[in-house]
Every structure is written in structure tokens, then in C-alpha cells.
Amino acid sequence: MKLNRREFLALTGKTAAGSVIFAACGLPERELIVQSPVELPEDLVRGEDAWYATSMGDFTNGDGVLVRVMQGRAKKIEGNPDHPVNRGKSTARYDSVLQLLYHPDRISDPMLRYSKAGNLVGISWEQAEARFQEALANANGSLTVVTNPLRGHLGSVATNFAAKYSGKHMAFDPIEQGVLHRAVKSVLGQDQLPTFDIANANTVLSFGADWLGTWGSPAQFGVKYGEFRSQRSRGYLIHAEPRMSLTAAAADLWLAPRPGTEGDLALGIASVIVDEKLVSSDNIAAFNAALPSGLAGYSLAEVAARTDVPTERIEKAARHFAGSPSTDDKSAVAFGGGSAGAHTNGSFILGAIYALNLLVGAVGASGGVTPNPGSAFSDISASATGASFKAWEEELAEWRAGNVETVIIRGTDIVHGMPNSVAIREALDSVPNVIAFGAVLDDTMGYADLVLPELTFLETWGTDIPEPGPGYQVVGIQQPVVGPTISRDESGLISNARGFGDTLLSMAGGSLGSSMERLVADAVSELHDTRQGSVTASSSALFTNGVLQRGGWWDTGEKGTSSSAGKVSTANKNAGYSDTNSLGTGDDFNLVPFQSNSLLDGRLASTPWAQQTPDPISSASWSTWAEINSKQAEDLGIRQGDVLLVRSTSGEIEVLAYPHPGVRPGVIGIPIGQGHEEGGRWAEGRGANVLSILVDQKDSETGALAWAATKVRVQRAGRRVKVPKFEGEVEARPVEPGVPVLVVGPGETAEEAEIANHHEYQGSLFND
């Protein structure tokens, strides 16, 4: 009889955690304080918590985080207040990584598929290593290492490894940034992505890039946005995007141009400024130099017609951007990316957008574009981007032709991320040795011959150079904050995983370095030798401690420079779209995919927190929905929850309709990140993968996938289901009927606004 009061009352669903063995991972001794394993909830003895600083490379663009560790378990991830990129702040993605670390479906041991048609069977690391070596020996030059765009030392290890075996290293990013890098390079003359001094800008003009949600460095930009809004004269934000993203929702002026006409819109704004001479003639000259073909064809009326943005809105945007004559401080900044650059004329669009900075003299100015410096290490690049889609098509043709013997994949789900048109599955089937690393099974591993369990960034060493950085040199240091996840209790958490970097180093026989830890230590001592930066210490050991405690090293003196003598690419000014003629019945829409706020491109789809996070705009979770304009939906007879068949020439997916007023008519917005074949209990078979139906159109300059240039035909499937969403769950309790959130005008007090609202409401009652 084991019933007692605690068990009637506490009933807490055992919060038990098992014992951890720290063998040789070098964790501080204070973590060993409570070593006793715990079997009942009340046994979770509370030790003192330790906060370790590390760098979050794989899920952010280099944010510094603090991880709360108790009894060897990571409990919480928060921003690192010392880190210059995110300055102690978070995004909605941080904590989900904990669930990847402790995922119940985490791969515990290496797995091998003996034949392409067979199942994965567990093997030992010794066997896996032998198989790996065999694959390397067989490769004989025909080896490809595929990763996500890797910054820091891990990237150089992957590149050096590929080089050692005469293979190549290719990065894959489903949301290609190649056009952006190219435009920044060609117009602003910068090798690294610059950052934007949003905090000190009077006006921010952005196109397509959801920089408050998922684009670039959202935590960094979010902090700056907070300052932008708290300055004495509140900044003015203009955002152009066909669908209302987080950034569009935060904007003071939202412009919704036709997809693919963002470049026209930018030049329309420029032509207003030039025509009305709102800026100095020097600036106009600089702008004209970057745009040799001139503004002919971009008059206000022409642009308004092409973009379908009313003239008065374009003029308003132009006047704000050029700065009102009354204020001395005219700082403004323009930037773009995301769906704006994902068109067949992407290079032109982004070039035109970044050229706007020349018009207001924003490059290098306060409140403008802040260039980032090069890398602090001679052998590590400060910039990383995926290979272009064109390069991938060529590469996959080689795979299909049987010219590639061994492929090593890490950190990117190419099966999920590639459009149907490239036939990625057949390509993988033609490669004799597909070796995939990962923590939880993903779609690519479903086609891999050898699956190797990989340690997460919380368990491994590494460095990270944030991109975009804060405008000066930053090196984030990633250290293991928890030991190997092994427990002997009923949780069965045994992940016999190894780091990707360490595995490559050991497979290469030590010629590229003995371990990631060693490489990081060498890098740190290289930083120490500069005698500069945020940590000063007399000895190398003290310096290392300082760097690890702060989560990295930064040198505010080492700033970026720019040589803005570039030109806007004008080779292809008009966007092309895919064809829909052969797609049967339905209505045509421009497909605008967007990164999910919590799942990103699907990297976090396996975690329940990321799945349950309501989308900021639709409040939907656990599913794939499609956003269409509510008026248009009404006309087409589409109601919320209707199952829609979305067809392109590449394929068809089923999504749930979610009409709302924040989408341009004729545009259908679908979140990326769901529709996984594998991915553990929470991701598998959930929703639909919009990336699969993208059509293989490319930016004409860079060969990047034009992922926003697909036209689709949408048809109702005739079924209707409930959209799993938070909206409608609680009753709105408005300030006044019809006023759910109190809004004041500039200079108005809350009380005045409340009175005004009240009068308006009373008026409406009596006038009816």
C-alpha cells in the first residue's frame, strides 16, 4: 500500500528526471551538486541554477543565448544580455530547441539501410564509422557535403572535409538569400549583409522582408524596433508586402503591391522624390549613377498602374522617406528581401530597393545602413548563403546520372525543401551512399543509407559569426551546456549522438584538426592575440573564461566599410510567373509562401511548442492554412476551414482556407514548415508542404529559386474542417463596442481617445 496524502494531492505527473553522468565533458563541478536520481515529483531536488552563455547558430542568424541548466538539464533559453546582436531578448523559437534536445523521438543510435528498399536498422558507432570510411573510400572525388548555410568553424570544417576528399561543399537554404547577397554586393559594395540602424531612423521603408518575424536577425531588429518606437519623435514605418506579415502589421503605412512589382514601387517612390527634389542634388546624382537606365517608365502614374498601389500612398511613402521639411533629422533607411527578392526579376527588385538608400544618403549614416566588417579570422568567412537553385539543379542532375558516389547531409532537409520539379527522391536513390546527420528523423533521412545521430548546438563546441552582425566584429562562442543526454530511469533517454564537426574531423583522421573543442580553443587564443575587443585578460586561460562567460567576443572598434559605387541590375525588370492554363478548374492566385513564425522553414516542426505557437496573424497552429483576402473569398464562396486544393504545374497540396482582410486580392499566402513525411510524433503527416509545389523559375541573374513567382489554381475540395486556431476562443472585451484595442492619435491622451470613442459610439447608436 503506497497511497499517501502526497499522492492524493500533489498528483503532479512525475516531474522526475534521471541522473546524469558527466564523464569527461568538462562541466563545472557545481552541477554535480545534486547527483541523486529522483523518482517522484517532490524528489526533483532544487539545485542552484547555472546560466551558461552560448551561441545559437542553427536556429538564428547568430543570436547569443543564456541557457538555464539545473542538475545537468537545460530548462530555459533566454537572450544573452551581454551579446551585441540580440541584447538579452528572444524570439518565439528559442525555447522550442529544448524540445529538440529532449525529443522523445530523438535518434539514439546510428542506423543503416542495407538496401535502398530496406528499413533502417540500428547499428553501433563502430559499424557506422566503418561504413562511413567505406563510403569515403568509394567516393574517390565524387563526394558532396550538403549542409545548411554554416557560419563559423563548422562551416570551414565541412568545406575542408569536402576538399580533402576532392568533393564539394554545397549549402542549401529553401528560402534562398542569394539574390539579397548579390544585390547588397552590387549596389552597396558590401560582402557581408549590413545591418540597419532602425533605432535611430526616422523612417524605415522595407519591402517583402518580414524583419520583425523571421527575416534576417529578428531578435536584433526587434530590439531596435522597440527603440524606434520609443524615441521622442516616434519613427514612421512603411512596409510593402502583398500579404500582411508581422512587419506589415506593425507598419504605419502598409503598401500591398502586386507580387513582383516591388522594384517598380521602389522606383516610383524614387521618382516622386527626384521629381519634387525632396533630397539634395548630390544624393540624386549618386542615385542616378547607380541606375544608369534612369527613371523613365517609372512615373508615379505608371508605377501606380503596375503595382496597383494608389498614387497618394506612393507619394505619402516618398515624402516620409525623404523626410518632412520641418524636421532636421531626416535619417531614413530602405531594405528588402524575402518574397520581394524571390521573383524572376529579383535582382532588379532588390537592387532598386537598396539603391533608395543612396537617395537619402543612408549608407554609413546614423539611422541608415550600417556596413558589417569582415571576419575576425582569416580562414573563416563572415558570410554564408545557400548555393543557387540553378547550381542545385545541375548538382542533382549529376546525382541522378550516377556520377556522385557519396553525399553527406547535415542541418537541412533537402527532400522537404526542394520543389517536386527536381525529383530529389530519385536523385537520392541514385546515390549509393547517402549519409545523413540529425537529432530527429527528417524527410531526407527517409532516403538515407546511413543515419547518424547528431548532437544539438547545446551539446557541442563551435563558433558563430552573426550575419547580419551589429555593425562591428562579433564572434559568438558555442559551448556544450549540457552533458550527453543519458539517463538510466524509465525515460529511456539515451542519445548516443556525436557532433557533426567532431565526426568529420575523426573520419578525416585528425588531419583537419583533432576536435571542434580544439579548433574553438585555437580560435579563442587567436582572438586573445589581437589584444582587442570586449575581453581583456592577462592570461590565455582567463581570456578563455571571459569569452565563455560572455558568450563570445566583440570588438566595437572594428567596424565595416562600404564602397557604394555599384549599379542596380536592370537586365530583367519585369517579373514572370508560372503558367496555370493546364491546371483544370479553379481560380488563379499568386502563391506567396512565407516562413512560419515558429517552425521557420520546418526546422522546428518536430517540437510541440513550435507546433502549438499560434501564428501571429491567423492565430492558427498545428496545421497548414492558406490566407486569402476575405472579400475575394466571399465572392468565391470560400469560407474559413474549407479544404482548398492548391495546384501548380509542380503538384498539388491541400490546405485549410483562412480568409482575412490583410491579404491582397489575387494572392494566396501559405506558411512553410509543415507537410513532413518523417519528423517524429508531432510533425509526421501534418499539414502540407508548400515548397513542394513551387515551380522551377529562377532569378535571371543569380539563378536563385523565384519562390514567390508561382501561380496556382485554387479549387474547393468540398470538405470543411475546423481550423485549429486560438482566435475566437475568448470573447473580446473591448474598450468600447467596436474598439478592442485603444488607439490614440499622435499627441492624444488615452482619456481623450476614450471620450472620442465613446462619442463616436453614441453617435453611431443615434444615427442608425
Added chain:
Amino acid sequence: MTSANFGGHNWGMVVDIDKCIGCQACVIACQAENNVPLNTQDRVERGRSISWIRIERYWEGDFPDTKARFIPIMCQHCENAPCEPVCPVFATYHNSEGLNVQVYNRCVGTRYCANGCPYIVRFFNYWEPVWPETLRNHLNPDVTVRSRGIMEKCSFCVHRIRRATRTARSQDRQLLDGEIQTACSSACPTSALNFGNFNDPNSKVSTMRKDQRHYTLLDQFATEPNVIYLAKVDTDRKVGAGEAASHG
């Protein structure tokens, strides 16, 4: 007679809606910090998901003049809380630090408080909270895991308040302004959420609440919340439009 009193604090929050971008960082930070059960698809569809802090999104206007308004809503820790007098077992009460406290071990699950709360920020555990074995590793040992059949709600991260108070007391000093951050306010990238002590006239929140944009939710109910909102600024709004309108 002892140094062990907590007094002198009135914890509260100032939420600047003008800075809220609706990014959900606070929502997930709270889930992780407070051992809130997983909101599975089934629970979301039944409208029984638990989220101590939520972001409501409202639409205004039609395309192309659409505006999306975000407002984060958590327990308002009312000084005059409608949930408190209705509890038959005194499981919820107001303490001397301005916190509306939920005592889990007293709660018998009548749900009267949830009916009484006009802000709908109290949540009932319809199910025993279950995590897969491995995910229990990330549970926060500072926070009780609530069982089936009892109410839960935002606690203003009282465990963080206790921890910081204890540290300050053992170092024989006063708490500093900003020393305590709730999980949500510490996550909020734009600093829309600000936590602090209203009893200290120089604290950040005391300064912020003097802003002319300050208002409280549902002030017609006289609940006197400890969460102060600063109104959203919209440059398109015509100031004084209502002044001219007739009262009829």
C-alpha cells in the same frame, strides 16, 4: 522581529501596445517557464488550450486600409479582483505585494473564479498534464506542475520574485529596479512588456505608467488592475474627431 518580511513591493506590469509586434516570444517563454501543459491540436480545437499570456489580434478596416491590432493579455492581478470573493475555499486571494495568488493545493476546481474573471485569463486543467518521459527533463523545478481539476493562471513569475528576494535578503540589500523580470518581459524583443515595483516612485514602470497613453482594461468594472496598458499610436487617427461628434 525578523528580516523575513516581503513588504514594500507592489508588483505590476506596464504593457506598451505601441511596441507589441505580436511575435509570440512571450507566449512560448511563459509556456517553458511555468510548466504549462502542451496545447495539443485536440485541446486547441476544443478551445481548452492553456496560455497564461496570450496575444489577441483584432482586424480593423478592409483591404487596403487593413490594420491588425495586437494586445497581450495576462492575469491583470486586480487590486479589486472579481475572482477572489467567489472562491469557496480561499484558493485565490490577494497578497500584500499586489499579487493575485492561486494556491494550487487549496483549489478544488469549482471554476467560479474563471466565471468571475472578465479578462478570461484563468484556465482549468481538464486533463492530467502529461509530457512524454523525455520532455520532463525541461520542466522547471521551481514551479509546481498543476494536476487535473484545478485552476491555474499567470503568477507574475512569483518563483522568480521569491528567488530574487531571497538573494537580495541573503546579501542584505534591497531589490534593484529591473532585477526581477518575468519570463515574458525578459523575452519580449521590443520591451513592450515591463515588469517592476509600482511602490517605488523611481522605478521604470512607475515612470512609464505616468505616460499620457496609459489606460487599464475594462476600467468600467473597477477592478483596479496592476497591469497598465499604454495605448497604440496610429498616425492615421484623426485627433479630436470624437470631440466634434454630438452626444445626441
Added chain:
Amino acid sequence: MASDNEGSKNKSSSLPKLLIPVLGIGGLGVMAVMGIVAAFVFTGWLGQPVPVLGFEQTFDQPINFPHTIHASTKQLDYVPADGLSTMEGLGLDCTFCHRTVTTQANAGVPPVAFCATCHQAIGAADNPELIILRDAANLTNSKGQSAAQIEELLDSGVAAEKLDGPEPVNWKRVHRLPDHVRFVHEPHIRYLTQNPGEIKGTTDGVTEGAAGVCSTCHGNVAAMKQVEQVEPLKMGQCVDCHRDNGAPTDCVACHY
């Protein structure tokens, strides 16, 4: 009258006679069960745990660790496994092993490596408890053979068990509070240290030093061969003491 009695007798005798003792004994049994349940609930809710009915106050530990040898200042009243019959306790302070008790929430159980600091040298090689400890600390294998001995055995062709890495000891927790209670040692130790007058006298009458402070709630652990819970540690006890000493009695001081 008589006939009425007769009648009732007749009626009752219409039941099979066998049933009467069965019902009687059954009824008594039910009563007894109810009584036991009532006592169980009553003691469970209000009283001190009683050793019967599943309320253990003490556990057999994986290593039979004697607090007497380590903490007592007196001569032991028993002969330890490898000690002298006149052995005296070492008189170690509680905080020698429970290092975090004065600064943190939990007292802290020392890691096995900490025990091994002394016990790699101290204690007989064949002491069965120390063999478990040394095995856990990876000093010997489970037969108590050291690395050097294992080497020798292997060299001589005898199969020997290897050292298999350090492992934590699965100590059983004796003093438990329910999960909805947040007890923090640090302020309690500090208060009692500063106010020795509030220290409750224990059986041994230790009233000063860390041992005196700790004994207020834990009893005279130094005299226990196997640690047991001597105080009820129910909420009533906590609240009484808090009230007596002007400590907060706000619910949220402990429950959150």
C-alpha cells in the same frame, strides 16, 4: 408476548444458521477495515507518518551510510564493520558534506567523487559498503579490485571485471515535502544561526553550531545509524513555527 418472541425467533431462524457467524465476522471485518482506513487517512492527513501501512520514515539505502561514524562526537555504541570497538565518531559538521545548505534551496547530497576523496584511502578494502562506493566512484570494480589488481589478474590470465565508469549512487530520499511546497534551506539556516534561542532542543541537547540548527527539523541525525524522519514536517508545524517567529505566513511564501 411470548408468542411474539417465538414468532421473531422463528423468523430469524428462517435464515440459514451458518450465515449468522459469517455475517457477524464479516461485519466485524468491515468495521476493522473501515477503522484501519480511517486511521490511515487520519494519520496520513494530520499526524506523523507511522511505520506501518506504508508510511516509511526510513529507507534502506544503496549504501548503508552511518551518520554516527561521520557526524557523532561520541563513542559509538556498536562496532563498525572495520572499526575498533572503542571508535569515536568523527564529528564532521553537517555542512562538510551537505555543502549548499547554507546558501541554496537544497542541502545537497555530495557527489560520489566527494565521498571517494576520503574513501580511496580510508576504510578497509573488504568493507562491503565501501566496495559499493568505490565501485560507483570508479576506484574499483564491483568485487573491490583496484585497477592495479585487475591489471595483474588479466596478466595472469584470469578474467577480471573491468572498471565501468563513475555512476551516481541512487540515494533514497527520507525527508520529503509535497511537490506544491517550495522549501528553501538558506533563510531557515540563516535565521536559526542568527537566533540560537529559537533552536529546538533535541534528544542529545545539541543547541549550537550547524548540528544544532539542523536538528531543529531533522532531529539528532548524528545519533542515527540509518536516517529517519522524526518531525512530522506537516504544514501545521511549518505555520506554527513561522507564526512564532514572525516569518511570513502568506500562502505564496511556500506554495507557487
